[in-house]
Amino acid sequence: MTTTVDQQSARLARLRDAAHRIRRHAIDMGEVQGQGYIGQALGVADILAVVYAEQLRLRPHDPHWDGRDRFLLSIGHYAIALYAALAEAGVIDPDELQTYGSDGSRLPMSGMASYTPGMEISGGSLGHGLAVATGMALGLRHRGNPARVYNLLSDGELDEGSTWEAALGCAHHGLDNVTAIVDVNALQADGPTAGVLRTEPVADKWRAFGWHAIRVDGNDLAALTAAFDELRAHRGSPGVLICDTRIGCGVPLLETREKAHFMRVEAHEWQIARDQLEEGYRK
Numbered sequence: 132m133t134t135t136v137d138q139q140s141a142r143l144a145r146l147r148d149a150a151h152r153i154r155r156h157a158i159d160m161g162e163v164q165g166q167g168y169i170g171q172a173l174g175v176a177d178i179l180a181v182v183y184a185e186q187l188r189l190r191p192h193d194p195h196w197d198g199r200d201r202f203l204l205s206i207g208h209y210a211i212a213l214y215a216a217l218a219e220a221g222v223i224d225p226d227e228l229q230t231y232g233s234d235g236s237r238l239p240m241s242g243m244a245s246y247t248p249g250m251e252i253s254g255g256s257l258g259h260g261l262a263v264a265t266g267m268a269l270g271l272r273h274r275g276n277p278a279r280v281y282n283l284l285s286d287g288e289l290d291e292g293s294t295w296e297a298a299l300g301c302a303h304h305g306l307d308n309v310t311a312i313v314d315v316n317a318l319q320a321d322g323p324t325a326g327v328l329r330t331e332p333v334a335d336k337w338r339a340f341g342w343h344a345i346r347v348d349g350n351d352l353a354a355l356t357a358a359f360d361e362l363r364a365h366r367g368s369p370g371v372l373i374c375d376t377r378i379g380c381g382v383p384l385l386e387t388r389e390k391a392h393f394m395r396v397e398a399h400e401w402q403i404a405r406d407q408l409e410e411g412y413r414k
């Protein structure tokens with residue numbers, strides 16, 4: 132099937148709308164707590180829009196359906212981004228986002244599988260997601276289940292030996308039903324990634340470990356769709372999509388924050404953030 136120019140521009144317009152709603156949901160949730168990992172959520176919104184709007188096979192009202200593609204968030208602190216995407220996908224009700232991080236909520240500040248429909252693993256103890264993805268993918272293949280496994284990990288998680296151990300195992304077993312997505316925002320809790328532990332050249336390392344690696348601008352929807360299409364068609368080895376993202380993307384006020392990892396946003400700034408997001412969307 133060939134894709135016409137019109138079909139591709141309609142696809143990108145649909146994804147742009149989805150990414151915009153994910154960002155708006157994330158800002159609304161951020162305001163509930165007044166602080167948090169809002170910069171990362173805005174940074175990965177485009178990736179999650181492509182993943183949840185068109186890549187994953189899901190039944191939104193049956194989150195345990197055995198045929199579903201699994202999306203593993205190993206970076207538990209990015210839960211705010213995933214909740215926004217789950218609301219966009221119809222897995223959770225957008226009204227529930229207002230409970231984010233509150234007592235009794237199904238949406239705790241760090242992702243926990245036992246709390247939230249669509250949250251496959253409890254992340255946050257970093258560097259474990261890819262090993263779980265590898266085990267899940269082996270099990271699915273063993274059972275003849277064609278579902279795919281995705282793992283979103285951070286560039287900080289590339290500091291973890293367990294990530295590379297899993298990368299070796301996944302490639303050894305030729306698990307082409309696995310797609311790893313690395314959010315390279317060049318920052319981690321203790322500072323810029325380049326200063327904490329140098330991990331570049333990231334794509335070369337994955338290739339050396341036997342992975343089919345593609346690197347794109349993670350805030351470029353056209354580049355993301357082309358890369359996901361290529362990875363879906365690839366056979367014989369696992370695939371990794373390395374995404375260079377901008378923290379706070381879409382909200383200039385937050386893109387330029389100095390303390391960007393865990394962001395404090397003043398009460399009056401949330402409306403400014405919403406206005407800037409809206410302004411960028413209308414351009």
Ligand SMILES: [Mg+2]
Nearest residue numbers: 286287318319
């Ligand atoms: Mg990072």
